Amino acid sequence: MLNRQGRPTQAGEAAHAEHATFTGNKALQQIEPLIFEIGHHEATGVDIDKPAPFKSRLGKHARQGEIGLPGLSEPEAMRHYVRLSQKNYGIDTGLFPLGSCTMKHNARLNEKMARLPGFSDVHPLQPLSTVPGALDLMLELARYLMTLTGMPAVALSPKAGAHGEACGMMAIKAAIEAKGEGATRNVVLVPESAHGTNPATAALIGFSVKAVPARPDGTVAVEDVKALLGPDIAAIMLTNPNTCGIFEPQIVEIAAAMHEAGAYFYCDGANFNAIVGKARPGDLGVDAMHINLHKTFSTPHGGGGPGAGPVVLSERLAPFAPVPFVHVENGKPHLIESRGEAPAGNQPFGRMTAFHGQMGMYVRALAYMLSHGADGMKQASEDAVLNANYIRAGLADLMSLPFPDHPSMHEVLFDDEWLKGSGVATLDFAKAMIDEGYHPMTVYFPLVVHGAMLIEPTESESKAALDLFIATLRDLAMAAKGNDKERFTSAPHHAPIRRLDETRAARQPVLKWEKPAPAKAAE
Amino acid sequence: MRYLPLTDTDREDMLARIGISDIDALFSDVPAGKLLKAPVELPRAKGELEVERILGKMAGKNTAASAVPFFVGAGAYKHHVPATVDHLIQRSEFLTSYTPYQPEIAQGTLQYLFEFQTQVAALTGMEVANASMYDGSTGTGEAVLMAHRVTKRRKAVLSGGLHPHYAEVIRTLSHMANDEVVSLKPDVAASEDILSQIDDSVSCVVVQSPDVFGNLRDLKPIAEKAHAHGALLIAVFTEVVSLGAVVPPGAQDADIVVGEGQSIGNALNFGGPYVGLFAAKSKYIRQMPGRLCGETIDSTGQRGFVLTLSTREQHIRRDKATSNICTNSGLCVLAFTIHMTLLGQTGFARLAEVNHANAVKLADLLAGVEGVKVLNDSFFNEFTVKLKKPAAEVVEVLAAKGILAGVPVSRLLPGAGLDDLLIIASTEVNTDEDRAALVAALVEVL
Incomplete structure (x- = not known):
């Protein structure tokens, strides 16, 4: 359908086809180079006047030569860091059930x-x-x-x-x-x-x-x-x-x-x-x-x-x-x-x-304490504990609880017993949660259970958010127990980057940017 | 309560789903008699407006650095931070994220850590840098422990120019670990004989430059002597802006460089949070404390970043770890790296030049004041003066006149007999009017 100026008002027939982009960018998700690749030694985003001539008191200690730091103008710097921020998941993005870390709301007050x-x-x-x-x-x-x-x-x-x-x-x-x-x-x-x-x-x-x-x-x-x-x-x-x-x-x-x-x-x-x-x-x-x-x-x-x-x-x-x-x-x-x-x-x-x-x-x-008061802090603890136990009640039939005899406090611990034979590891399950829009729970900690998954929702989550989270984890659990291993082992599919090779990082440590060697001239 | 989304109806429904009727059923493991029935004795919840009134009143009783001629340094410095920095670090995705344990959704944090490590390595002239320590002082303590691991010796020699609080942090740690520390006496004139302290029993020599009195130190001979005896040189700075103007410790063959990064991007905050910078020669990587971010690729070959070499760390190695550090200074790192990116080497060198120029101007003015003697031969943006009256008294009188003149040495070294010494810092924030006000007030008081 076109309007009178010839502007399409509906998606075309091929709307669902996958097209790799020329840039590698995906709309809001942009590949962002390092400051060393986009910055320049002469560029700066800060205006400071040169001082009037004076007699240095640095003695023989004055620095010689380049420091080797690029600068960016203010608009370039703003864009660089905003783009980086868009590759991060925060509490304000969504549910962040990282056990032992207590990722609760951060009030801007x-x-x-x-x-x-x-x-x-x-x-x-x-x-x-x-x-x-x-x-x-x-x-x-x-x-x-x-x-x-x-x-x-x-x-x-x-x-x-x-x-x-x-x-x-x-x-x-x-x-x-x-x-x-x-x-x-x-x-x-x-x-x-x-x-x-x-x-x-x-x-x-x-x-x-x-x-x-x-x-x-x-x-x-x-x-x-x-x-x-x-x-x-x-x-x-x-x-x-x-x-x-x-x-x-x-x-x-x-x-x-x-x-x-x-x-x-x-x-x-x-x-x-x-x-x-x-x-x-x-x-x-x-x-x-x-x-x-x-x-x-x-x-x-x-x-x-x-x-x-x-x-x-x-x-x-x-x-x-x-x-x-x-x-x-x-x-x-x-x-x-x-x-x-x-x-x-x-x-x-x-x-x-x-x-x-x-x-x-x-x-x-x-x-935080003044805002909550004695009553609010007590309520916050109770809500944190209630939320964790609500998740436990919603998942206990599908996932395995290593310690069912005690109530959970603010976090609920599952192990990977329930994943046995599925070919899906705790880490794979966590990465699949990323695709569903969640930050994973804490995994492989504590060490006393195998394949630990430690879920701490905190008091900052609404019942509706918990219901959706439970439903999503149930869907994932069913998929893991069903014949859908690939969904997990190759996850995440939709994050800004695919699963990263941590072994390579440790075996050949690259801990800072190095200027690439100049390309060899064609012979 | 505005921060709690559950309603009473939600709570009832959820308890029913769990199969209990009272929240306290979930607290059944709390021993008998230990579960509180009523809220503790503290005030009840308050709205935003009320909290702002209470805290605003407290804040209003303090004298802010920007409000007065301000010359206080000795480990923390008043600098101008671009507005962009504070805006960016408050973006939700940075502010409310966690340590990047799930790298696929933390590339923002990991990339800035990688950029930060590269910046710190360049500034210090070292091969590698970590992702930060709590502050310069705790970083220096960790550097000493690292030197002990590298050399398998347990004796540190501390220069008398090292910030007294840093020295105390090292002595505290060392006492607890039964390690030996030799502390040289306060060295106002930068004339100590540290070389004679170095022998085959020494693990490391800790030297600050600019030192706490502002003197610039020659590190090279100390590095040479240390290396001849199998010891390490730990170079310390408390004013990172100095690295824009002076020879970096890496060029003087320091083995570990550690310092305070607060000056770039971070506020004074009455002492914290700050950001500890930590760099070393790459052969010592596996003995370094703290987080390290490294480059790798994802399953499609695209470049990405992860935390790496974590077999050094507490969550893997437990009691064999290189440090117990976990949370460090993430957001202060971000502030530092954004500010440094805005500066670039051009802006950073200019900033350093202006700092030095302002300090020289002030020192020249003070040299003309009766009863004031500038003690330093060399300095960057901070120097020490000898007054004809006790410095703490002078500072107090000047504070009453609305001028914050500096740090009396007696505050850092009580009982050391250095009561007439005052450490004065001057940065880009000081104007000709500020300097004139300080000089006039000193003329009046002395």
């Missing part, structure tokens, strides 16, 4: 607050008399974190979860040294189901690691812990709720056993989102626990950071908290920046980072 000049444009070393509001903010964040965890102290400065783990374990080591047991208590218990950061952290701090076996029901049993206890045991690092998505039923007994043996209980707080406002780690016997502000309190994951990992500490560990920290005396906050300034009774173990921690993340997390 929090971004706006973090950009207030009074927070973003203040220097960590400007006179403290010019930043009273910054100290107020740190104190208020600390109050919220201590109240929610039921713990008496918090060290704010760690930069991410693993850094928080290091901080908590250093506090434990310092406490052990203060008791004169530094030479003998040097083993840390870590369950097999733990995040890889736990054993890596313990090793970083000079502890050796002993594994605690997982029970067939996915939990850690107090008898198994007790069997390993002795004068050499410094601490246990236990995630709760654990990485199988189960609240450790014997956590109180485990904590008591540790304390009785003169050891400490480090709780990995990566999964705190399930229990905020429902249970307090302080009531469970925890000595130290990091809180991933970028998980539980919704500071954006940003493609892999920045995070923030404040650590709450028990009465026994509080005196060893690192500098800097805010200390309130006579109702006035003071920032303690060196060990010498620490108030009596404190023996800070040292310093985790140059400055005061992730202020930008503190603001976002506090904005």
